[in-house]
Amino acid sequence: QQQVKQSPQSLIVQKGGIPIINCAYENTAxxxxxxxxxxxxxxxxxxxxxxxDVSEKKEGRFTISFNKSxxxxxxxIMDSQPGDSATYFxxxxxxxxxxxxxxxxxxxxxxx
Amino acid sequence: NAGVTQTPKFQVLKTGQSMTLQCAQDxxxxxxxxxxxxxxxxxxxxxxxxxxxxxxxxxxxxxYNVSRSTTEDFPxxxxxxxPSQTSVYFCASSMLQGRAGELFFGEGSRLTVx
Numbered sequence: 725q726q727q728v729k730q731s732p733q734s735l736i737v738q739k740g741g742i743p744i745i746n747c748a749y750e751n752t753a754x755x756x757x758x759x760x761x762x763x764x765x766x767x768x769x770x771x772x773x774x775x776x777d778v779s780e781k782k783e784g785r786f787t788i789s790f791n792k793s794x795x796x797x798x799x800x801i802m803d804s805q806p807g808d809s810a811t812y813f814x815x816x817x818x819x820x821x822x823x824x825x826x827x828x829x830x831x832x833x834x835x836x
Numbered sequence: 837n838a839g840v841t842q843t844p845k846f847q848v849l850k851t852g853q854s855m856t857l858q859c860a861q862d863x864x865x866x867x868x869x870x871x872x873x874x875x876x877x878x879x880x881x882x883x884x885x886x887x888x889x890x891x892x893x894x895x896x897x898x899x900y901n902v903s904r905s906t907t908e909d910f911p912x913x914x915x916x917x918x919p920s921q922t923s924v925y926f927c928a929s930s931m932l933q934g935r936a937g938e939l940f941f942g943e944g945s946r947l948t949v950x
Contacts, residue, residue: 756937767840767926767942767944768939768941813878817937826879
């Protein structure tokens with residue numbers, strides 16, 4: 725049973741726009757919330773991650789916002805570029821556990 | 837630094853054939869795992885290992901076997917391939933302490949079962 729709901733499934737924005745991708749989770753024992761970026765034909769790579777004791781984290785043009793009460797975290801891409809076109813996955817991991825759950829992925833296309 | 841290396845990159849099998857997907861990492865990571873990626877379903881955990889000699893099942897283990905005889909290698913075996921196992925397979929590794937949780941992925945193995 726899927727415990728992580730990622731939305732939207734796909735997203736098209738103009739260059740310079742701010743795409744927002746959301747992940748909703750059920751298990752409050754999750755302790756680590758990363759986002760991965762995957763280009764076609766490649767494996768996913770860690771983009772940015774947050775722990776539940778902070779509400780926001782920025783790295784360059786990428787920001788994670790975390791809403792513990794709503795059990796949701798989001799990825800924002802500021803000033804999006806065509807090179808950001810990729811599939812993005814959220815992921816959760818149980819505290820002290822080794823099993824991990826990925827969201828279904830969001831395919832982002834940034835128009836030039 | 838090679839990171840996580842998967843072989844082969846592409847493979848076509850007939851139903852009932854067996855094969856092994858190889859995974860090797862050179863980062864001395866304790867944790868290694870296998871995922872399959874299917875359209876619209878994200879990455880699903882097949883098996884994982886937290887050290888040599890220790891393996892456990894993930895979300896979708898049926899039809900797959902693993903072993904971990906060394907820290908570096910974590911092969912995935914398909915004993916009798918089925919068309920439902922057509923997928924892209926990814927191997928990933930991470931530390932257990934410190935920056936634990938940051939998974940490093942290989943470039944994937946695309947398997948087609950006819």
